[in-house]
Amino acid sequence: MELVKCNKLCKEFDNKKILKDVNLIIPKGRIIGLLGKNGMGKTTLLKLINDLLTPTSGEVLINGKKPNIDSKKAISYLPERTYLDKSMKVSQIITFFDEFYDNFNKEKAIRLLKDLDLDINSKVSKMSKGMQEKLQLILVMSREAELYILDEPLGGVDPATRDYILDTILSNFSEGASVIISTHIISDIERILDDVIFIDKGEIVLSSPADELRKKENASIDEIFRRCFKC
Amino acid sequence: MLKKLLKYDLEWCYKPLVVFYILALFFSLTVRIVESFEQSLIVLIIDKICCGIVIAMIVNILINCFMRNWVRFVKNIYKDESYLTHTLPVSRNKIYLSKILTAIITLLTSFVVIIVCLAIATLNKDTWSFLKASLEQSAIYFDSSVFSLISVMIVTIFFEFLFMVMSGILGIIIGHRSNNLKIVKSIVIGFAIYMILSSMSLIALFIAGLLNSNIMSVFNNIEVSSNALKSMMLIGILVYAVYNLAIYFIGNKLLNKGVDVD
Numbered sequence: 412m413e414l415v416k417c418n419k420l421c422k423e424f425d426n427k428k429i430l431k432d433v434n435l436i437i438p439k440g441r442i443i444g445l446l447g448k449n450g451m452g453k454t455t456l457l458k459l460i461n462d463l464l465t466p467t468s469g470e471v472l473i474n475g476k477k478p479n480i481d482s483k484k485a486i487s488y489l490p491e492r493t494y495l496d497k498s499m500k501v502s503q504i505i506t507f508f509d510e511f512y513d514n515f516n517k518e519k520a521i522r523l524l525k526d527l528d529l530d531i532n533s534k535v536s537k538m539s540k541g542m543q544e545k546l547q548l549i550l551v552m553s554r555e556a557e558l559y560i561l562d563e564p565l566g567g568v569d570p571a572t573r574d575y576i577l578d579t580i581l582s583n584f585s586e587g588a589s590v591i592i593s594t595h596i597i598s599d600i601e602r603i604l605d606d607v608i609f610i611d612k613g614e615i616v617l618s619s620p621a622d623e624l625r626k627k628e629n630a631s632i633d634e635i636f637r638r639c640f641k642c
Numbered sequence: 643m644l645k646k647l648l649k650y651d652l653e654w655c656y657k658p659l660v661v662f663y664i665l666a667l668f669f670s671l672t673v674r675i676v677e678s679f680e681q682s683l684i685v686l687i688i689d690k691i692c693c694g695i696v697i698a699m700i701v702n703i704l705i706n707c708f709m710r711n712w713v714r715f716v717k718n719i720y721k722d723e724s725y726l727t728h729t730l731p732v733s734r735n736k737i738y739l740s741k742i743l744t745a746i747i748t749l750l751t752s753f754v755v756i757i758v759c760l761a762i763a764t765l766n767k768d769t770w771s772f773l774k775a776s777l778e779q780s781a782i783y784f785d786s787s788v789f790s791l792i793s794v795m796i797v798t799i800f801f802e803f804l805f806m807v808m809s810g811i812l813g814i815i816i817g818h819r820s821n822n823l824k825i826v827k828s829i830v831i832g833f834a835i836y837m838i839l840s841s842m843s844l845i846a847l848f849i850a851g852l853l854n855s856n857i858m859s860v861f862n863n864i865e866v867s868s869n870a871l872k873s874m875m876l877i878g879i880l881v882y883a884v885y886n887l888a889i890y891f892i893g894n895k896l897l898n899k900g901v902d903v904d
Binding site: 424425458461462463464465480481483484486488490492493494495496498507510511512513 | 643646650654657722723724725726728729730731732733821822899900901902903
């Protein structure tokens with residue numbers, strides 16, 4: 412059965428259509444790149460899947476059901492912005508996640524913190540934006556979820572750290588789980604993608620397995636993306 | 643899960659409140675100590691300054707109690723932190739209930755601290771006997787015990803303050819259903835809810851007055867009977883209880899329809 416299914420999903424803000432009749436299926440066990448230029452509806456789609464926005468019409472089904480407590484247990488979401496309470500310490504946040512998520516692996520989180528040189532006793536407000544993003548990634552990847560949704564995980568990260576982050580993602584997601592990575596920095600993530608979805612002006616313009624697309628177009632995903640979204 | 647949510651909500655709201663509680667209690671005690679000294683100009687000046695600080699702290703406690711609850715609600719439900727709140731495996735009912743319980747608990751403790759501060763700062767042999775005599779007289783006038791008189795007064799004031807907080811929360815929920823000027827709309831709608839429902843409670847009192855001439859005397863005369871005042875307070879408690887419950891259920895229903903986080 413499909414993990415996520417969007418049926419004729421629409422989202423409007425002030426009569427402006429941000430997403431237009433999106434039909435989408437996310438199967439289990441795939442790494443999917445949600446690719447598109449800025450402001451094309453990537454984040455809106457991910458927010459709808461996470462029940463952070465209410466659809467104007469259409470529906471999102473997670474494991475066949477509308478978003479509910481079970482779907483929130485199943486999805487581990489990394490938003491594009493920092494959502495942590497700045498007044499808390501890293502150790503308090505780890506405890507917070509441990510208390511609320513049954514599938515949170517505290518030991519794994521502490522290990523990853525050490526790997527990324529993050530001090531467990533430091534306050535979130537004292538950390539740089541990049542450090543906060545790393546902390547969030549650790550929290551998200553320390554859950555044993557069915558679906559990981561990562562919105563611009565490489566956005567504020569220097570190129571040297573990008574590979575490390577991608578490796579962290581690859582080596583830490585649960586077996587059989589799916590990963591959706593939304594980004595416009597394609598060259599860095601191309602190597603890890605099983606499927607790609609191109610989104611433009613709120614519409615899915617292309618959905619295909621990455622290898623098939625490369626063969627068909629005889630080009631890298633990055634090149635195809637540049638061709639497709641040429642200004 | 644409700645317990646866990648409540649723990650984090652209370653912790654966040656109490657962080658600055660506790661500081662104001664301690665300061666208010668400290669200055670109340672200072673007033674008490676200073677007043678026990680022999681009278682002199684410098685003692686009088688220190689006494690007045692400390693009294694002023696106590697009053698400022700009491701106002702601060704109330705404003706902070708209101709603001710912390712509203713700010714927490716906006717941050718957790720609609721701003722950056724909402725990305726975490728709404729992806730927790732907890733129902734929206736529980737998230738909302740936790741915020742309301744936090745408002746009730748913080749308001750209650752603030753009330754207790756304010757009463758204790760006032761008692762420490764002002765109660766001495768003379769004021770106590772004056773207060774006791776006044777309360778006993780009022781109790782006779784109201785044909786009730788001193789305890790029930792104080793209880794009714796405190797409950798009425800508490801419900802009125804809770805009604806203010808709840809109006810603000812409903813204002814935030816309705817204001818954030820639109821896409822523009824969310825905060826401005828939240829403030830305007832919250833204030834409008836408070837004013838409209840307060841006017842409605844006056845209308846309800848007037849309607850009750852049509853059926854009971856005692857209550858109508860509140861609108862006709864300056865001097866009113868004890869029965870009229872008693873009925874007015876009881877109607878006040880009943881009306882505010884209904885308003886608070888209604889606001890709670892409306893807010894819950896609106897939140898369950900879905901949110902659009904920023």
